[in-house]
Amino acid sequence: MILRKFEYLRPASIKEALELYDKFEGGAVYLSGGTDLVPRMKLGLERPSAVIDIKQIAPLKRVEDQGEWVKIGSLVPLFDLRQEGWVVDNFPALKASLDATSCETLQMRGTIGGNLLQNSRCLFYNQSVFWRKSKGFCFKMGGDKCNAVPGAKRCFANYCSDNATSLSTLTCELELSGPDGARRIALDELYSGKPGKPFKVRAGEILTAIFVKKENTQGGYEKLRLRGSIDYPLLGLAFSLKDGKGTLAVGAVGAKPRAVELTEFKKDSVKEAVDTLLKDLTPVNNTVVEASYRKQMVPVMAERLIKKTVEGA
Amino acid sequence: MEQFKIISFEVNGEPIEVEVRPHETLLETLRNRLELTGAKEGCGLGACGSCTVLVNGVPTRSCIVLTAEVEGSKITTIEGLAEGERLDPLQESFMEKGAVQCGFCTPGMILTAKALLDRNPRPTKEEIITTLSSNVCRCTGYKKILEAVEAASSQ
Numbered sequence: 001m002i003l004r005k006f007e008y009l010r011p012a013s014i015k016e017a018l019e020l021y022d023k024f025e026g027g028a029v030y031l032s033g034g035t036d037l038v039p040r041m042k043l044g045l046e047r048p049s050a051v052i053d054i055k056q057i058a059p060l061k062r063v064e065d066q067g068e069w070v071k072i073g074s075l076v077p078l079f080d081l082r083q084e085g086w087v088v089d090n091f092p093a094l095k096a097s098l099d100a101t102s103c104e105t106l107q108m109r110g111t112i113g114g115n116l117l118q119n120s121r122c123l124f125y126n127q128s129v130f131w132r133k134s135k136g137f138c139f140k141m142g143g144d145k146c147n148a149v150p151g152a153k154r155c156f157a158n159y160c161s162d163n164a165t166s167l168s169t170l171t172c173e174l175e176l177s178g179p180d181g182a183r184r185i186a187l188d189e190l191y192s193g194k195p196g197k198p199f200k201v202r203a204g205e206i207l208t209a210i211f212v213k214k215e216n217t218q219g220g221y222e223k224l225r226l227r228g229s230i231d232y233p234l235l236g237l238a239f240s241l242k243d244g245k246g247t248l249a250v251g252a253v254g255a256k257p258r259a260v261e262l263t264e265f266k267k268d269s270v271k272e273a274v275d276t277l278l279k280d281l282t283p284v285n286n287t288v289v290e291a292s293y294r295k296q297m298v299p300v301m302a303e304r305l306i307k308k309t310v311e312g313a
Numbered sequence: 314m315e316q317f318k319i320i321s322f323e324v325n326g327e328p329i330e331v332e333v334r335p336h337e338t339l340l341e342t343l344r345n346r347l348e349l350t351g352a353k354e355g356c357g358l359g360a361c362g363s364c365t366v367l368v369n370g371v372p373t374r375s376c377i378v379l380t381a382e383v384e385g386s387k388i389t390t391i392e393g394l395a396e397g398e399r400l401d402p403l404q405e406s407f408m409e410k411g412a413v414q415c416g417f418c419t420p421g422m423i424l425t426a427k428a429l430l431d432r433n434p435r436p437t438k439e440e441i442i443t444t445l446s447s448n449v450c451r452c453t454g455y456k457k458i459l460e461a462v463e464a465a466s467s468q
Contacts, residue, residue: 001354001357001358001376002336002341003336003338003379004336005335005336006335006336007316008318008335008336008381010381010384031382034377034379035359035374035377038338038359038377038379039358039360039377042357042377043358051335051336051379053379055382103362103446104372104443104446104447105365105373105374105425105447106359106374108371108373109371109373109374109378228446229443229446229447230360230446230447
């Protein structure tokens with residue numbers, strides 16, 4: 001599988017990267033680990049005129065203790081983040097989702113920023129041009145139909161970041177730098193809610209850091225997957241508990257992770273929380289397993305995860 | 314006219330300067346320009362691990378890395394593991410245990426295992442399984458592969 005032609009650029013600073021982006025008038029993409037972007041380019045899902053490799057920008061590779069917050073540079077590899085003291089000791093949901101992400105080799109290449117900004121996926125979309133042509137282009141490819149749900153009026157692609165789901169259960173903010181300067185937003189403000197174009201990142205903006213509030217939490221992450229390694233989540237559930245207050249999040253269904261808070265952890269309360277989450281979830285047959293199975297696994301995995309966390313707390 | 318870039322890096326201890334296209338992958342450069350055909354193209358999308366090489370000691374899917382990205386790096390391919398006539402203990406162990414069936418995944422398996430043993434010379438069986446689950450063997454011959462890595466780690 002070959003890549004189409006593009007220019008390759010390697011800026012040494014954010015300022016230089018932004019200037020280069022501007023030069024290509026919207027035709028450039030930023031490259032970090034490339035574990036999502038390069039396969040997308042190979043499948044013709046991205047056709048940039050220039051690839052701006054931001055890996056030489058050293059400040060984006062650091063983890064810093066900043067008083068109330070831990071600042072995680074967007075280029076920190078997932079494998080390194082798994083071993084960070086704060087993550088191991090205080091954010092078990094994030095630790096578990098990092099462990100569950102893909103496989104070790106791809107964790108060494110993939111970065112936390114890239115993991116959050118991975119594009120949404122669908123069994124009928126992440127395919128070669130040849131394959132996609134045979135069905136006709138769908139909404140996400142710029143067409144006028146959904147190939148997963150015949151007759152549907154919208155896209156149902158799934159956002160499959162394991163770590164976005166766990167970060168949704170913690171207090172998390174993002175820093176983005178763009179042509180108009182830097183801005184800091186809550187994690188949830190990153191999402192458009194639309195699977196076709198899942199992020200509200202402005203043209204030219206670079207995700208520079210992930211801030212996680214320094215709180216002592218208990219928790220975990222459960223991933224529904226077939227192979228146990230390399231694969232994307234068919235469903236991801238994260239739970240974090242702090243001072244008797246819990247946050248349960250579900251990801252890999254639809255455009256963004258959904259979270260709900262709960263203070264009681266008995267079976268009925270968990271069921272109520274899951275029912276609230278399920279109202280916003282519409283799993284469809286766009287993964288390798290049936291939608292009904294994914295839906296039925298939400299309460300099963302939620303109950304298991306919460307029970308394990310509460311008993312261990 | 315197509316633009317070429319001159320990229321310098323080290324392959325198996327040898328400094329290399331090579332003219333590549335900006336959209337050329339490391340796997341393409343290794344196989345087509347440097348005639349190092351040990352790394353194989355399986356899925357071509359970074360999933361299967363058969364193209365794994367070491368970049369500064371880190372196992373890396375060379376099919377999803379641009380050659381331009383490895384400027385100044387040290388690359389080790391399967392061809393660079395032996396010292397002269399002496400094979401790496403992992404290669405010896407793979408032969409000894411019969412851990413090769415069709416052989417397509419073997420270079421990737423060995424280099425992934427090599428990086429593990431370099432950072433953790435005495436891994437547990439669980440750690441070996443976790444690490445090698447990065448690579449796919451479609452002959453499904455994992456048992457002998459795990460035995461080979463276990464044997465090499467206890468040497």
